[in-house]
Amino acid sequence: MAIKMVDLYGPYERIREEVAAGIREVVESSAFINGPAVGEFARELSQYLGVRHTIPCGNGTDALLLALMAIGLKAGDEVIVPAFSYAAPAEAVALLGGVPVMADVDLETFNMDPQSLRRVITPRTRAIVPVHLFGQACAMEPILGIAREYGLYVIEDNAQSFGAEYTFSDGRRKYAGTMGHIGCTSFFPTKVLGCFGDGGALFTDDDRLGERLRMMAAHGQRERYCHETLGLNSRLDSVQAVVLRAKLPRLRESIGARASAARYYTRRLEAVAEVAAPVEAPDSTHVWHQYTLTVEEGVRDALRARLAQEGIPTAVYYPLPLPLQPAYRELCVADERLDAALRLPQCVLSLPIHTELTTAQQDEIVGAIERFFKK
Numbered sequence: 001m002a003i004k005m006v007d008l009y010g011p012y013e014r015i016r017e018e019v020a021a022g023i024r025e026v027v028e029s030s031a032f033i034n035g036p037a038v039g040e041f042a043r044e045l046s047q048y049l050g051v052r053h054t055i056p057c058g059n060g061t062d063a064l065l066l067a068l069m070a071i072g073l074k075a076g077d078e079v080i081v082p083a084f085s086y087a088a089p090a091e092a093v094a095l096l097g098g099v100p101v102m103a104d105v106d107l108e109t110f111n112m113d114p115q116s117l118r119r120v121i122t123p124r125t126r127a128i129v130p131v132h133l134f135g136q137a138c139a140m141e142p143i144l145g146i147a148r149e150y151g152l153y154v155i156e157d158n159a160q161s162f163g164a165e166y167t168f169s170d171g172r173r174k175y176a177g178t179m180g181h182i183g184c185t186s187f188f189p190t191k192v193l194g195c196f197g198d199g200g201a202l203f204t205d206d207d208r209l210g211e212r213l214r215m216m217a218a219h220g221q222r223e224r225y226c227h228e229t230l231g232l233n234s235r236l237d238s239v240q241a242v243v244l245r246a247k248l249p250r251l252r253e254s255i256g257a258r259a260s261a262a263r264y265y266t267r268r269l270e271a272v273a274e275v276a277a278p279v280e281a282p283d284s285t286h287v288w289h290q291y292t293l294t295v296e297e298g299v300r301d302a303l304r305a306r307l308a309q310e311g312i313p314t315a316v317y318y319p320l321p322l323p324l325q326p327a328y329r330e331l332c333v334a335d336e337r338l339d340a341a342l343r344l345p346q347c348v349l350s351l352p353i354h355t356e357l358t359t360a361q362q363d364e365i366v367g368a369i370e371r372f373f374k375k
């Protein structure tokens with residue numbers, strides 16, 4: 001069978017009946033928007049994560065926008081985001097008239113570097129958006145400490161690491177997305193917890209922020225046709241909630257399948273000196289949204305082309321650091337020392353990882369990598 005970068009059909013087969021029944025119920029009751037399934041899913045998510053408020057919304061980008069709106073971000077306010085990441089956090093800041101300030105990341109975990117974060121704080125800084133990249137949580141203990149020291153909001157972007165658990169030095173464990181003032185996530189189909197279209201959610205333990213987020217996701221209404229504030233129209237629809245309700249109880253199992261595939265890759269790749277397997281942070285579990293190698297500089301593109309010739313898909317997340325992107329060059333500010341963020345785009349290579357990947361397929365992938373370096 002052809003090797004896929006992600007496999008969305010396999011997991012569907014395991015929830016087919018449940019989803020069919022749930023969708024039939026939505027259609028027959030015509031409760032397409034804000035139907036009972038959405039409320040039930042929000043309750044189940046709160047319970048799973050141990051948070052007071054879950055606010056479902058239209059997608060992960062809306063979640064970031066809503067979070068920044070809820071903290072009252074104003075034009076000219078600075079928000080610190082990682083320089084090596086998906087663009088959505090920087091974009092949300094800029095769309096609201098804020099200034100995205102780019103911090104460097106750690107060369108090994110790819111996550112925000114707390115030392116760089118500290119270097120870029122100014123009197124105009126309002127918030128930090130740590131992005132839990134590729135499946136593991138950022139170094140939240142130092143990040144939260146710095147935020148407390150300077151009185152900054154922390155808005156976690158957990159689009160890629162739903163289900164990852166962070167352990168504080170006193171032994172407390174918390175899910176990624178539940179440690180800052182607000183957590184944001186995406187249920188885009190390829191995410192570890194993904195639906196059949198667009199979807200997202202916000203999490204908070206703060207009652208005031210929870211109320212504001214709920215209101216802002218509904219055109220600023222608490223009561224119908226009474227607009228207390230500007231907002232968005234951002235909703236999770238009932239069909240997506242049906243899918244997510246079927247997937248949530250199976251999440252641990254699907255993370256387990258990804259983790260055993262990741263362990264197998266790492267074991268097999270130990271002998272290939274030219275590539276470095278992903279480094280697992282000591283304080284976070286990994287949910288393996290991506291399995292990202294670091295390849296010797298100057299070789300990555302040739303390796304990628306060879307793998308493609310052999311029918312092996314790979315991906316480069318991300319090919320250009322955000323401060324060098326045309327959209328952000330002019331409007332962002334960046335740490336003067338962006339060592340890792342400038343280097344990683346030339347070195348990273350993500351291999352196929354999903355719940356359906358077989359060891360035979362992984363052997364084929366690793367074999368092709370070994371052959372490339374032996375020639």
Ligand SMILES: Cc1ncc(COP(=O)(O)O)c(C=O)c1O
Nearest residue numbers: 059060061086088157159186188
């Ligand atoms: C880190 C990160 N943040 C935000 C988003 C935006 O999510 P969405 O596509 O649901 O708007 C994504 C989606 O890929 C992401 O990877």
